[in-house]
Amino acid sequence: MDKKVKYYKLLKEKHGSVENIVTEIINLEAIMNLPKGTEHFLSDIHGEYEAFQHVLRSGSGNVRRKVQECSSDHLSHEAIEELISIVYYPEEVIAEKKNAFENDEDLHQWYFQLIDRMINLISYTSTKYTRSKVRKALNPKFSYITEELLYRDNYATGDKEEYYTSIINTVISLGKVDELIASFSYTIQRLVVDHLHIVGDIYDRGPSPSKIMNTLMNYHSVDIQWGNHDVTWIGAVAGSPLCMLNVIRICARYNNLDILEDYYGINLRPLFTFSEKFYGDNPAFYPKKDSDNEELSLTEKLQITKIHQAVAIMQFKLESQLIKRNPDFHMENRLLLDKVHFGGNKQTIVLNGKSYDLSHTCFQTIDKNEPDRLMEEEKQVIEKLLQSFQTSPILKKHMDFLMEKGSLYLVYNGNLLLHGCVPLHENGDLKSLTIHGVTRSGKTLLDFFEKGIRSSYRHPDTHYDSDTDMIWYLWTGECSSLFGKEEMTTFERYFIEDSSTHKEIKNAYYQLRDNVNVCKKLLTEFHLDSENGHIINGHTPIKEKNGENPIKADGKLIVIDGGFSKAYQATTGIAGYTLLYNSYGMELASHQPFTGKSDAIKNGTDIISTKRVVEKEAQRIKVRETNIGQKLEADKQDLIVLLKNYAQY
Structure with missing residues (x-):
């Protein structure tokens, strides 16, 4: 047929x-x-679960705005703030509020009043959706009750007043009213944001990427553009020993090994045993301090330091091997182990014709005649670790989700979303990479990278093929759209005190993205309208305290990495940007550092600092003009x- x-x-x-x-x-x-739904853009979350949760629950200030629009003409400032805090954290705030009432009558009156306010808010936030879509946003346990209350204005309420009162009284008497109000809160959160974009880097640095992944897996509508940190986790499950070692190294560096052990069930015992045998104390490999973490004991600190050294040295060895088997990567300058002079008590290295002393070295497992050769014990450790990574059911579930919902870039509703960059030459021309005799640049290059990632993930038993090696190239290669620099100086930062060797030169994209014509050229490259489209970027923290502007090229490009990660906030002077795109246009929100969930609940603190209108539409954008609209048409x-x-x- x-x-x-x-x-x-x-x-x-x-x-x-x-x-x-x-x-x-x-x-x-x-x-x-209908008017298009609100899109919410976040990037570079880096494991900061509480701050991420707050931004998600608040819709980057969209909840606050809806409450104020709906209630400012008849509610006091205090009542509005109470309502906002309940929408953000219903269970915690309700538990605290109801304990303040002296008798049940006053408490019940408060419940009736609160339910009325929340039903009005649901009604207000659902005005641009069909009834069918609103129904899907309701908690199934309370959908009947919610719909009866929500659409009561369509009836002669005088005839049914006792009916509605009875519904609420029965819910209270059954002890389900707190749960009902919480369901209202989550419905409101869902209605104020129609679709969520994560523009890269869920993983590394912060302590709770696994919790963020669980939240995203339960979110109603989301897509993800992979970040450079995300792809190394994908690479580990895809079978790259090098990506796996990098994941462990960063977890050790930020004192987050418990993510691997306690949540993902990775067996690090072989690594503990090996590192105890060969490595000792070394200040260059101490875990970074975080004021939120409990102080480590000397024993714990030493153990992490030893592990950190062991995985770093194995990583440098495997990187050297990868570079040698992939001449098309043109990374010969990163064959650093071959450049080390392993002489006596003093080790040196020659870089760009200049000799540097190496300090805090830990080269005891390196054969000076074959510096990138793995010891048999190292091979065994890597094999056991990789097996543990690839057989972790929770890690596999999270990486499967990243593959299903993720991509290297996304064209969505006329905009280009990508984590890092499109590699460029200084004159603005697209920078190319030739692999196996085929030269690619721009969109074609990014498509090639993504095809390689997906191919590697489909073949997890192949560990040293070109597709799997390409994932590592995306972490550190000169033409990587995720890395965006000439070279990564991890080795130099560990072992060379001269900070001039630590410098990582950014791709020309990061200077040229302020140029309107360059941005228009890139939009055209990805088959977008260069006049009306935008590039939405993550990856590089904006140093707002130094006057840097996240809105570039007259609004053609918006950078939304201001630094969720606490590691960046001292340099950026801010705690991240997020972007909202609704039927009226685009709005950028900047955030102050999150002081914690308990403070937000107790004192009603929020983290929205300022909002800037990137672009306001002359006429409201309709669903017809979106990706979804094209499908509906x-x-x-x-x-x-x-x-x-x-x-x-």
Whole structure:
């Protein structure tokens, strides 16, 4: 049977009668004329779960704005703040508030008042959605009750007043009212943000990337653009020993090995045993301090320091091997172990014709004649670790989700979303990479990278093939769209005190992205409207305290990494940017450091600092003009064809 005929037969079977098809055409056309939903953009979360949760729950200030718009004409400032805090953290705030009441009568009156306010807020936040979509946003346990209360204005409420009162009284008497109000809060959170974009780097540095992944897996609508830190975790599960060692090294560096052991169930015992045998104290490998973490004991600190050294040295060895088997990567300058002079008590290295003393070295497992050769014990440790990574069910589930919802870049609603950069030469031309005789640049290069990641992930038993090696190139290669620098100076930072060797020169993209014409050229490269499209970037923290502006090229490019990660906040002077894009246009929110969930609940503190309008539309954008609208239009046209030829199928 012809595929086209088969398709229309299935479509007819799905919708049934002519009347049903007509109804669906009318429905699709109506939906396309609704205002577009609000998109919420976050990037560079780096394991900071509490701050991420607060931004998500608040919709980057969108919840606050909706409450104020809905209530400012009849509620006091105190009542508005109470309502906002309940929408953010319903369980905790309700528990605290209800303990302040002296008797049940006052408490019940407060519940009635609060339910009325929240139903009004749900009604207000759902105005641009169909009833069907609102129904999907409701907690199934309370959907009947919520809909009865939500649409009560459609009835003669005087005739049904006791009916509504009875509903609420019964919920209270059954002890379910707190749960009902919490369900209202989560419905409001869901309605104020229609779709979430994570523009890279969920993992590394912060302590709770696994909790962030769990939240995202339960989020109603989300996509992810992989960051450089994310791809090394993907690479570890895809079978790259080098990516795996890098993941462990960064966890050790930021005192987050418990993420691997306690949450993902990675067996680090072989690594503990090996590191105890060969490594000792070394200040260059002490874990970074975090004021939020409990002070480590000397024993714990020493153990992490030894592990840190062991994985770093194995990483440098494997990196050297990878560079030698991939001449197309042109990374020969990073064959640093070959450049080390292992002489007596003093080791030196020659870089760019200049000799440097090496300090805090830990080269006891290195064969000076074959410096990148792994010891048999190292091979065994790597093999056991990789098996543990690849057989962790929770880690596999999280990486599967990253692969399903993720991509290297995304074209969405006329905008280009990417974590790092599109590699450029200083004159603005696209920078190319030649692999196996084929030269690629721009969109074609990024598509090639993504194809390699997906191929490697499909073949986890292959550990040293070109696709798996390419994942490491994305972490550190000169033409990587995720790294965006000439070289990564990890070795120099550990062992050379001269800070001039630590410098990492950024790709020309980061200077040229202020240029309107360059941004328009890049939008065109990705088949976007250069006049109306935008590039939305993460990856590089904006140093706002030095006057740097996250809105670049007259608004054509927006950088939303201001630094969720606490490690960046001292340099940036801010705690991150997020972006909102609704039917009225784009708005950038900047955030102050999050002081903690308990402070937010107790004192009603928020972390929105300022908002800047990036672009305001002359007319509200409709669903018709979005990616979803294009699909709905295509579906409508198929139904029109089916309707005209109904008898034929």
